[in-house]
Amino acid sequence: MTHDHDLVLRPTPAQITAALNPPPGRNGGDLVVETLAGLGATTVFGLPGQHALGMFDALRRSSLRYVGLRVENNAGFAADAYGRITGQAAPLLLSTGPGALTSLAALQEAAAASAPVLAISSQIPTAGLGGGRHGYLHELPDQAASFRGVVKSVHTVRTQSQIPSAIAAAWKSALTAPHGPVWVEIPQDVLLAEASLPVVTAMDATPEDLVPRPELTAVAAHLLSHAARPAIIAGGGVVRADASGKLRRLAEKLQAPVVTTFGGKGAFPWNHPLSMQSWLEDRHTTDFLEDADVLLVVGSGLGELSSNYHTFKPRGRVVQIEADLGKLEANHPAVGIHADARPALQALLETVEERKDDTAPQRVRDLLARVADRIASQDLTLERNVLASVRRALPADSPSFWDMTILAYWAWSAFDPQGPNTMHSAQGAGGLGYGFPAALGAATADPTRPVLAVSGDGGALYSIAELATAKQYDLPVTWLIIDDGGYGILREYMTDAFGRPTATELHRPDYVALAESFGVPGVRTTPESLEEDLAKALSAPGPSVVVLPAVLRMFAPTHLG
Known part of the structure; x- marks a missing residue:
């Protein structure tokens, strides 16, 4: 009897010859690439550094395309977006100590948003490892410890023979x-050491499928099929x-009416009769979801932003499908199904009974009308017009990347992404500086369509x-900078909380002149000319900058009452 694990792939004579005669001039970095x-x-x-030069030298002998950014954190954001757009692991090459640590905020965002980034860092020489104080440049007592609380897994290499397996396991x-x-x-x-090992060929690192347990999907299907008022919250996992x-x-x-979380933008068609869109920071939407007798939550942990700042208190049964085990029932008791969204939704599709409910589309229309009335009652014409201009200027299939800025907060709720996997923001971890470098990563993944980045001046x-970087690689990214002279959202928060802001006002450069000094076209626009200027910039090849001097305000919060 032959077992699968007894089967061994025998090398061909040509493979044997190649293995016995590896090309000269290779080092450990070659095994990485x-x-x-x-x-x-x-x-x-990535970004080179002293200890990592072996990897970067090996890129010369590799078919891999290298995109070098100017700050490690930005390189991490670019890799994050590349991973989100392609669904593939995005390699990020870093140096030891300061270079590695500078990537931490980007890796936190990747962790919060479940973006597949494969960070590969150098370390001090082997002789210095072990937590001592050997005085090497960039030395940390335990470099990996700085990352264990941020990344999914840590893999440490000590010899060249460990490199292929460690990287494959990380992948x-x-x-x-x-x-x-x-x-x-x-x-x-x-x-740096000379490599005598054979050239690494195809590696098997097929990810494991995370499928639901059938007894749980049977219970979920029964609850949903017999619900009077089912509703669905669709998160980034979808x-x-x-x-x-x-x-x-x-x-x-x-x-069943569907609302998408801010991380799940585009998971459900915006104008579908069952679409509640993304108005999660709205008490009317929260009330609607609380009134559901069975609520299906797919690919969301119902964290702070997805639960209207933890004011959401479901009264019915909750079914939660979540791939991250730590998020399962973390905030609300539920029928918790630990699974990837795709196989779990397929299992439900095959087992739920069709429901007839002529009232659902009308209830959705009534909800959206109440939301629209609430926004219309506030003096927010400028903000709504600016966001509408951005939407009209941006091609339907172009991805957009939003920094933590007031217009992005509007976009979470009010922007129609016009498709899945097209709108991304830093709302997972909430760090500043995400939008532009992430857009560069997306343009690297697909340079055939323009990409929009949106930032505040801060x-x-x-x-x-x-x-x-944008100029060096001629990436088709248009960067819209909303210049309000400071950290606008923090200005609002502090004014609301303390009556006046502190540390929020900024001296800033002439962004148009600064862009042009890099050889990147720049234009200063107005709310009235924004759509035309933005559309023109997006249609032109290569990078561009559009600056809109404007002080935008947030719509009034409704999670307080």
Whole structure:
């Protein structure tokens, strides 16, 4: 009797000859890039540093495309977006100590948003490892400890023979649901030493499927089929699992209204008769969801933003499908189904009974009318017009990347993404500086369509150096900077809380002149000319900057009453 694990792939004579005669001039860095290529990577992001030079030298002998950014954190944001757009693990090459640590905020965002980033960092030489104080440049007592609380998994290499397997294990970890960032570190001497090992060929790092338990989907299907007022909250897990089509069919079969979280933008068609859109920071929407007798939550942990700042108190039964085990029932008791959204929605599609409910579309229309009346009662014409101008100027299939700025807060609730996996923001971890470098990563993934980045002037200063990157690689990214002279949302928060703001006002450059100094076209626009100027910039090849001097305000919160 032959077992599968007894089967061994025998090398061909040509493979044996190649293995016995590896090409000269290779080092440990070659094993890194050969492994990445064997796993299917085509592009790497990063920034060189002293201990990492072995990896960067090896790129010369590799088919991998290298996109170098000017700050490690921005390189991490670019890799994050590349991973979100492609669904593949995005390699991020970093150096030891300061270089590695500077990527932490980007890796936190990738973790919060489940973006598959494969960070590979150098380490001090092997002789210095072990937590001592050997005095090496960039030395940390335990570099990996700085990342364990942020990334999904940490992989430490000590010898060249460990490199392929460690990177393959990290790749598999990054792409197993829930996706996320992973960390590999390799000592400088291991990267620099001559490599006598054979060239690394195709590696097997197939991610594991996370399928639901059938007894749980049977219970969920029974609850949903016999509900009087079912409703669905669709989160980012639906987008990442490429399951928006299954979600739509399930909602139609159940006649269940759907609201998307800010991370799940595009998971459900905006203008569908069952679409409640994304108005989660709205008491009318919260009331509607609380009134559901069975609420299906797919791919969301119902965190702060998705629960209207934890004011959401469901009265009915909750069914939660979530790939991240730690988020399962973390905020609300539920029939918790630990699974990726795609197989779980497929299981429900096959087992729910079709519901007839002629009232659902009308209830959705009534809800959206109440939301519209609430917004219309506030003096927010400027903000609504600016957001509408952005939507009209942006091609339907172009992705957009939003920094933590007031217009992005509007977009979470009010922007129609016109498709899944097209609108992304930093709302997972909430750090500044995400929009522009992330857009560069998306343009690297698909340079055939223009990409929009949206920042405030405060967030723009975090990533202004990447204008050089945009120009160097001629990436088709248009950067809209809303210049309100400070940290606008913090100005509002502080004024509301304390009566006046502190530390929110900023001296800033002439962004148009600054862009032009990088060789990037820039234009200063007005709310009235924004649509035309933005459309023109997006249609032109290469990078561009559009600056809108404007003080925007948020709509009044409704989670307080």
